[in-house]
Amino acid sequence: xxEEQRRFSARSARYVAVGVMVLAFCTLRxxxxxxxxxxxxxxxxxxxxxxxxxxxFAPIAGSFAEHPARCGFPEHRQTVIAHGGTNGAPGxxxxxxxxxxARARKLLESGTVDLVGLTCYPGAGSDVVDYxxxxxxxxxxxxxxxxxxxxxxxxxxxxxLAQYEAESExxxxxVHGIIDQLRQAxxxxxxxxxxxxxxxxxxWRLYEEGKLPEVTALKRNNTADHGPWLFKDDLxxxxxxxxxxxxxxxxxxxxxxxxxxxxxxxxxxVDLKRLAQDIVQNDPCCGxxxxxxxxxxxxxxxxxxx
Numbered sequence: 001x002x003e004e005q006r007r008f009s010a011r012s013a014r015y016v017a018v019g020v021m022v023l024a025f026c027t028l029r030x031x032x033x034x035x036x037x038x039x040x041x042x043x044x045x046x047x048x049x050x051x052x053x054x055x056x057f058a059p060i061a062g063s064f065a066e067h068p069a070r071c072g073f074p075e076h077r078q079t080v081i082a083h084g085g086t087n088g089a090p091g092x093x094x095x096x097x098x099x100x101x102a103r104a105r106k107l108l109e110s111g112t113v114d115l116v117g118l119t120c121y122p123g124a125g126s127d128v129v130d131y132x133x134x135x136x137x138x139x140x141x142x143x144x145x146x147x148x149x150x151x152x153x154x155x156x157x158x159x160x161l162a163q164y165e166a167e168s169e170x171x172x173x174x175v176h177g178i179i180d181q182l183r184q185a186x187x188x189x190x191x192x193x194x195x196x197x198x199x200x201x202x203x204w205r206l207y208e209e210g211k212l213p214e215v216t217a218l219k220r221n222n223t224a225d226h227g228p229w230l231f232k233d234d235l236x237x238x239x240x241x242x243x244x245x246x247x248x249x250x251x252x253x254x255x256x257x258x259x260x261x262x263x264x265x266x267x268x269x270v271d272l273k274r275l276a277q278d279i280v281q282n283d284p285c286c287g288x289x290x291x292x293x294x295x296x297x298x299x300x301x302x303x304x305x306x
Contacts, residue, residue: 045073045074045075046068046069046073046075046076046077047068047073047076047115047146047254048076048078048112048113048115049076049077049079049113049114049115049116049254050078050079050081050104050107050108050113050115050117051078051079051081051116051117052080052081052088052093052101052104052116052117052118052119052134053081053083053088053089053117053118053119053150054083054084054086054087054088054089054119054121054152055082055084055085055088055237056119056152056196056237056238057082057088057117057119057150057152057196058080058081058082058088059238059243060150060238060243060246060247061078061080061117061247062080063243063244063245063246063247064078064247064250064251067247067248067250067251067255067257067264068251070262070264071251071255071257071262073255079103079104079107081093081100081101081103081104083096083098083101085121086121086124086125088119089119089120089121089124089125089126089130090118090119090125090126090131090133090134091124091125091126091127091129091130091133092121092124093125093134094125094130094133094134105137108134108137108141108142109137109141110141111141112142113138113142114142114144114145114146115146115147115148115254116135116145116146116147116148117150118131118134118148118150119149119150119152120151120152120171120175120178122171122174126174126178128178128181128182131147131149131178131182132185135147135182135186135189139186139189145189146189146191147182147189147191147192148192148193148194148250148253148254149178149179149191149192149193149194150175150196151168151171151172151175151193151195151196151197152171152196152197153168153171153196153197153199153200153236153242154168154171154236155167155235156219156233156234156235156236157234157236158234161201161205161208164200165201167197168198168200168201169197171197172193172195172197172283175193176193176284176285179192179285190287192253192254192285192286192287193253193283193285194249194250194280194286195249195279195280195283195286196246196249198279198283199246199275199279200230200238200246202275202279203215203241203242203272203275204218204230206270206275211270212268212269212270213269214241214268214269215230215239216228216229217229218230219231219232219233219234220232220233220239228241230242241268241272245266245272245276246276248262248272248276248277249276249279249280252276252277252280252286252288253280253286253287253288256287256288258277259274259276260274
């Protein structure tokens with residue numbers, strides 16, 4: 001009798017163990033299926049992109065073109081629409097009657113655009129409604145369209161680094177707020193930020209510390225000065241290094257390329273690929289290396305950019 005009880009207890013223990021394993025497996029499966037899919041994962045072969053913005057945006061978009069194919073995205077295509085000053089803000093572009101903007105609309109209406117890139121001109125044509133008009137047009141024709149919004153660097157105008165960084169952070173906070181509102185309004189759509197202002201601030205800090213000897217001056221002083229410099233005029237248009245290498249932030253944000261592994265030489269003493277990677281990884285709206293967090297709209301307005 002005691003032997004039978006021992007055998008029964010042993011069988012019961014095995015059944016309980018098997019039951020626990022099955023329950024654990026089912027729980028893990030349910031949890032895995034419940035995880036949201038990564039909306040920021042890039043396409044296998046490349047996006048067909050439409051980039052529209054001002055002169056603190058368009059040159060960097062142009063520099064971006066060479067990188068995707070190097071990283072295994074051979075079907076990357078892009079169209080860049082450049083309008084200076086406030087004319088490059090989303091709201092002003094929407095009301096523009098210029099032929100290139102009409103061409104941009106037709107591209108969106110064709111349903112072939114996968115990614116739209118816009119920028120910001122704080123205080124002018126950059127309210128959330130201005131972005132929503134472009135978003136609605138794109139999603140109507142391609143519901144899978146993704147969006148990036150660049151937070152541009154601010155005007156130079158002989159500011160100190162501390163003043164310049166404060167302005168760039170205000171612009172970034174504002175763009176974060178716009179992205180947060182768009183994510184709430186379109187929860188199934190990807191919206192990402194490119195923190196371009198932090199890139200320029202990082203370069204300026206390296207220059208002041210003597211770690212960027214490739215830059216001969218903070219700002220271009222005259223037409224005979226061939227640089228390179230960080231700013232090519234008082235307004236703050238970027239020189240060669242901020243513009244050409246600023247596209248690295250786009251590569252990391254849009255295509256999730258690990259810049260630390262990217263075989264492309266910056267030919268600078270300091271590792272600018274690492275700087276760019278650190279910037280995007282530490283921005284919660286880039287979708288790189290950290291979970292996206294929700295932020296409230298910052299009502300402050302940064303100074304306008306050209």
